[in-house]
Every structure is written in structure tokens, then in C-alpha cells.
Amino acid sequence: MSTAIYERIRNNPKFDILVAKRSRFAWTLTAIVLGIYFAFIMIVAFNPKLLATPIFAGGTASIAWPIGAGMILLFWLMTGIYIRRANSEFDDINAEIVKEAVE
């Protein structure tokens, strides 16, 4: 029974659009997070001195700390960007597709 409904959902052109849009969005965000994170890990592993640069010339506190905190904040904001779109735009299309298939 549900296989028939799954079939109908799958044949709805909107389904492909939804999946393509959501996947592209999710993978783009993932690529940004992984890119920044592994770039950071590479610096830690191969050029740790770079992170010891002081924030102010002649100061003590290094740029490592604000970079770390900035990464944490940025990644959290990105999860926020994702749910903003996923919980409204994507979920609305999703609900439409399911409704059309059940009718």
C-alpha cells in the first residue's frame, strides 16, 4: 500500500526539485564547514606558529582564540541558516508532495 504512495511521490516532479535543492544546500554548507575545519587542522598540524600571531601588534593574546571562537560561532550560525530554509521552504514543498500523493 505504502509502496504505491512512495511510487506516486517519486513520480511527482516536485519531489526531484525538492531533493535536488535540499541536497545542494546541505552539501554546500557541509563542504564549507569541512573545508574551514580541515584547513584549521592542517594549520595546527603543519604550521602552528601562524596561530601564535598576536591580535594586536606587540600584544600577548594570539589570533588562535578568536579564530577558534569564530569557527564555533560561524558553524552554529550555519546550522541556523539551514533550519531556517529547511523548516519553512523545504518543509512546505514536502508537505505538498505528500498531500498530493495521498489524495
Add this chain to the structure above:
Amino acid sequence: MNRGILKFAVAALALGWMGLAVAAPDVGQAEKQGLNIHAIVMFFIFVMATLGITYWAAKRTKTASDYYTAGGGITGTQNGLAIAGDYMSAATLLGLTSMTYFQGFDGYIYCICFYVGWPFIMFIMAERLRNLGKFTFADITSYRLDQRQVRTVAAIGSLTVVVFYLIAQMVGAGQLIKLLFGLDYWIAVVIVGVLMVVYVTFGGMIATTWVQIIKACLLLGGGTLVMLLAFSQFGFNFETLAIKAVENSKKGIALMAPGAFLSDPVTAISLSLGLMFGTAGLPHILMRFFTVPNAKEARKSVFVATLCVGFFFTVVAIMGLAAVTIVGTNPQYFEGGVVGTKLLGGNNMPAMHLAHAVGGNMMLGFLSAVAFATILAVVSGLALAGASAISHDLYANVIRRGQATEAEEVRVSKRSSLFLGVLAVLLGIAFEKQNVAFMVGLAFGVAASCNFPVLILSMYWKGLTTRGAIWGSIAGLVSAVLIVVLSKAVWVTVLGNEKALFPYEQPALFSMPLAFFMAWLGSVTDSSVRATKEKEAFEDQYVRAQTGFGAAGAAAH
């Protein structure tokens, strides 16, 4: 009947506490720290409140779904706090503060590695987990594959992670409580074990969730308060904090940059992979995704959890840096009262000494009680995940082939949690004198190598077959455990051999690719009729994963 047992347990516990109150002064003198009355009173209040919640939850736990996943009725925000409560252990508070205290920025790198799994879970996993899962993550990996085989290996993977994680928590709990509360090691371990079993057996997921929520709020609030009080001594100026820390640390300016601890690139990369993908393979964390009603709430929970975890790690890093000056220059926190010798109570104590320095005995007592509550919340989540793997995967679907009734399944789960509780107490006592630091690493390594690859492939790759899933899981499990056993952490430190047989302690860089490769190899060479059917079944699974149509919980409520 259950309620009778609960009343009995409460009474037994109260009696135990009175016994402790009488027996304790003696113990207190034997320890470096005396009996900490503030901590005990505050912890007692926490225990009473959570037992009250357990009593309330027990009355609401009627079906298997109530027991495993709180009936899918937890909101996104509640679940986000509970996930944070599940994820932030006492090791986070004490261990990472201590690491920043001694190593400076290396501690914060560790925090970032622990954190970065969360955005990944949000983008790639959260909605599919919710749409496909029911009670355990094996529901997803076995969705279109052979139930008995896939669930068996998934349960072995889950239980391995749970047991190693439990041992690490139990030993940590025993030592911490011995130190903070002035109680005997074994008494502490038994109290943790008994409370864990009571929460999980009687209150199931509802009680576990609320214990975790309360603990998350206490930990966030307590940590933030201590951090603010400490930071105020530097006028809330990070530069001043840094200057003072560099002045007062043995490491000096090295505090400000990545240090020797991550100087080996292979270890750095392997550790960061293991922590990131291990998070996405921890059974007790994955289980939390099934407690919310739909994908929308699942996403919200990750958003809230990510905020809490990221914020708390930053609080911990500031605490560590502030402790360098506030604790590190105060002779009262050193053995024999000489600055620069061994810290009183050991290397994990900077957070606790800092609490005492900025807020006196009251604050120390509060933070000690929070640390105890933290351990309880984490072990409860672990015990529930372990018990579910035994009852839902092994018993109901492997042994009874899906023919067990809900009542039978829940009964087995309750017995399993009792069994895990006894096991955890015994192992906790057996490992008292051992160095268990490698066990959390091992738990993450197994989660990243045995659970995660097969889970992600089952959701994303049509070509995965039963054979591939089995090969992948076993390859990941065996290689991760072998690497850790042959590395310095176990082979030299624990087993006392001369030289490590494997040069790296972090398995993920090696074991994770191997698991993916074996899962791929086992699948593409599988030309059986069953494999063809399994690939065909991906279509329906794919639609459900994307739309949530037919997802568990949505229909029942």
C-alpha cells in the same frame, strides 16, 4: 508492582545516605578533601528531584515507544538541551578545563574537534535519522537489509561503545566523588550505578530525558557563573587574561599557540576525524533523534544542542585560562602549599579549585554536585542505549525474529539495564587503579569506524548490501580495537610492554577508511538474489528518508 520497587529503591537509597552520613567523617579524614557538606546537600536535592521525575515518568511510560523514545513527544528545544546533556560529560568540564590550564590553546582545539560533528549531523544526518529510525540506529541500517545479521553487528558495535564509555565514566565518577565528596571510591560507584538503573528501568526515556535537561541547565548555568566571576577579575578583558596567564604558566607564551601535544600531523588528523565522525556514531546520541515527533523538531534539536555545546566549550576554555592565574598562583591549591608543585587532588582539578577561589565553599559544593549530576545523566543515556540494543535489536528482532510483544521487549530492556548497571559497577571497581583515559578515545574510535560508516552508507548509498554492511562493521570494529590495544596507551601504559606495536594512538584515520572500503567491497562483489532485492528496496527507503512519509511516531500520534 513497579511502583513498589521504586518506593523500595528510594527508601534503600535514603537509608544508604544516612549510613554515609554516619560513616563519612572517617572516610573524609582518609582523603585529601574533607567531607563536602554543601556538595552533598545540593546533590541530595538533585537526586530527590530526579527521583520525583522518575516516579512521574514511570506512570506515563506505558508502551514500548514511551519507554524507548518518550513516545516521540519531546520538543525540539527540550531534545536539544537533552542532547547537550548527553554529550557534555564531567570529562568535558574537568578534563578540558584542565587541558587548557596546562596546555593552553591545545585544550580549545580539543573542544573544536568535539564540536564540529554537530553541524555535520545537522546537514547530513538529522532529518534522515528521524525519518527512518524508530528506537535504535540499527532500525536504519537494517531497514532494507537482513534484519538478523545487520542488527547483530549493530548491537555489538553499540554495546562496545556503551561499555567502554561506561567504564570511563564509572572510574571517573568514583575518583571524582571520592575527591569532591569525601566518600569511598566503591560507594561512589555503587551510588552512580543504582541511580542510573533506577532512572532507566522505571522512567525509561522520559526520565532520562529530564535528568539530562536539568543537568544541562545546571552545567551551563554553573559553568557560566564560575567563568563570569573568574573573568571579572581580569576586567572582562581577554588581553589582560592572556598576559596574566602567560606570566603565570610554566609554558609561558606557548599557551597561545598549538603545542607539542598535536605536533604530530597524523595524530592531529586522526583525532579530529575520530571525534567528528564518532559523535555521529554514538548510539546514545543517535537514539535521541527518535524522541522528537518529526524532522522539523529534529533539526531544531541539533540547532539548540550545537549552541549549548559550542557555548559551553568556550566557557570551559576561558575557565582554564583564568585558572592559570587564579588557581596557579595560590599556594592553598597545591600539595604542601607550594605553588608549582602537584595540584591538590590531581590534574583534573583546576575547574573545581577555580570554583572555590571565586565563590568559596558554596560554589565548590555547587559545581561538585553539578559534576556528579553530569555523570549520572551521561551514564543513564548510555545505559538506555545499551539496554535498547539488547532488547530491541538482539532480543526482539534477532532472537524472537520480530515476534516479541511490546511488553516482553520492554521487560527484557529493563532487565538489560539492570544487568548493565551491575556490570558497570563491577567493571568500575575492577578498573579503579587503571588508566582509563584511552577508553573514551576507544569508544569514539569504534563509533566512528564500526557504526558511522555503515549508518551513513545505508542512508546514502543504494548499492549497500547485507554482506557489505557486515564486512564494513566488523572491519571497523576489529581494526579500531586492535589499533588502540597495540598503541602506546594500552600496550605500554596498561599492559606494561616495552614498546608500542602501532605508532599512533588514534585509530580513526586508518580504521574508518578500511570500514568504508570493506563495506564497498562486500557490496559490489555481492551478486546474490538478496542483494538485488536490497538494492531495489532503496527506492522506497529513499522517498521515506526525504519526505518522512511513513516515519515512526508520526502515525501513532
